[in-house]
Amino acid sequence: NTKKQVLAFDFGASSGRAILGTLEDGKICMEEVYRFSNDPVIVCGAMYWDTLRQFFEIKQGIVKAKQKGGFESLGIDTWGVDFGLLDEHGVLLENAVHYRDDRTVGMQEEAFKKISRDELYDMTGNQFENFNTVFQLYSLVQKRPWLLERADKLLLTPDLFNYFLTGEQKAEYTMATTTQLMDARNKVWSDRVLQALEIPERIFPEIVPSGTVVGTLSDDICAELGIQPAKVIAVASHDTQSAVAAVPTREKDFIFISCGTWSLFGTELKAPIIGEKSLECNVSNEGGYGDTTTLLKNISGLWLAQESRRQWIRGGQEYSFGELEKMAMKAEPFQSFVDPDAPEFVPAGNIPERIREFCRRTGQKAPETIGEIMCCINQSLALKYRYALEQIESCTGRHYPIIHMIGGGIQSRLLCQMTAGAAGRKVMAGPVEATALGNIAIQFMSLGEIKDMTEARQIIANSEKTYEYIPQDEEKWNAAYERFKTIIQK
Ligand code: ADP
Ligand code: LRH
Secondary structure (H helix, E strand, C coil), X not given: CCCCEEEEEEECCCEEEEEEEEEECCEEEEEEEEEEEXXXXXXXXXXXXXXXXXXXXXXXXXHHHHHCCCCCEEEEEECCCCEEEECCCCCECCCCECCCCHHHCCHHHHHHCCCCHHHHHHHHCCCCCCCCHHHHHHHHHXXXXXXXXHCCEEEEHHHHHHHHHHCCCCEEHHHHCCCCCEXXXXXXXXXXXXXXXXXXXXXXCXXXXXXXXXXXXXXXXXXXXXXXXXXXXXXXXXXXXXXXHCCCCCCCCCEEEEECCEEEEEEEECCCCCCXXXXXXXXXXXXXXXXXXXXXXXXECCHHHHHHHHHCCECCECCCHHHHHHHHHHCCCCCCCCCCCCHHHCCCCCHHHHHHHHHHHCCCCCCCCHHHHHHHHHHHHHHHHHHHHHHHHHHHCCCCCEEEEECHHHHCHHHHHHHHHHHCCEEEECCCCHHHHHHHHHHHHHCCCCCCHHHHHHHHHHHCCCEEECCCCHHHHHHHHHHHHHHHCC
16 A cells, blocks of 8 residues: 655745645645745846746755655646746747836736726736736737747746646646636637737647646656656646645635735635626636636735845844744734735835835834834734725625635734734634645645545645634724725825
């Protein structure tokens, strides 16, 4: 009775990890075999991903996994929207550009001259964000058309790595739905959007469902790394969707927050909700595993804490997140709030100073100390979650008594407790490595070891502890929420 091992690569915007998963006695056991930082590189004013370095880290992870007994299959998930362009020989034309690069500033307004905002939303059902693939591509149409003329294929990040590993060029479904280029109802690339924006249709590969075996590791890779051929599975390769697959619940209607660099607040649906209300709330319909739709609000998340931490070097070292949390707990609460999604917080840089400026501009006391800034970030996130909860509830017409929080950010107990308080709902927090668990469970479904999503979620619930947070200080939070709403409108 040999145990099957699978290997999950989970790339977040701040770090990546390679995790081996096994299925035993109705539980998934995970072993992290490799963790690496994922650092963007700014060159001549443009912000890139270090694509080749990322692929190098995948190879490192494969070698570490080999030393721990090898694996039957591997699956890769990453953040959404970004892509690489290949020429007709399959060669990468340039490093993938980071979604925080400013090439997309103003592109929404330019694109709306060709296709109205309402029509674009009606076709795609996606939340408008400057960084969506559609606006990244439209910046190329306008500023660097020769690159698109030269391109033969566009591959979103996980699809690009799958291609480097197998030679197969495919577009995995959940990832494709982050582009704002898909017809949300018919689940195909939207001719209407592509034609209106003069984006060449030929560069888009065939869309395959999540869980598809894309191919096997190429002979070259096996020879270079000294490993046996293994299957490469296009999991729910959008990290958010692998995380949703790991929400440990039996409920059909549940609400979750996936907390990492971004906070993704949403619920799983059978079909998209696209209409006046969802457009007004600017919520996204994104594809999930097994033909589901996730109604999502994309909120800037712990990016604010990550990027602030880079400013607070002490004796050549960064503070740990645990230390920062302790400082936040000592600060006086309910002082000042920011809108985490304000445009000035998108680019990399001095976030603490931008937070102070935001507070001054909105007539609030500017937080000075590290603890005060961290308290402001956590409270502002918790209040933005309540705002998103109300928006999602108004779109679905349902009430969700429990919020499931998953992802690396739930290691901050302060954030979980504040979320329960701000939203006035019970929070169930766990698992931390939801994305990797979802990735692993989907591989086991593809290999026929797990029957379906219901069984997968049950197995995940058996495998991981969850922690409960009960709302506290409700009156104070209600008063803070009233202030917060006026502040984010300023
Ligand atoms: P990504 O979206 O990059 O995959 P993760 O899910 O790994 O992000 O979450 C990273 C975030 O989790 C960090 O930015 C930090 O805010 C939070 N975090 C990580 N470890 C801790 C910790 N020990 N205590 C509090 N917060 C933590
Ligand atoms: C979170 C995420 C999110 C957005 C963003 C760019 O990691 O995938 O859903 O797409 O990255």
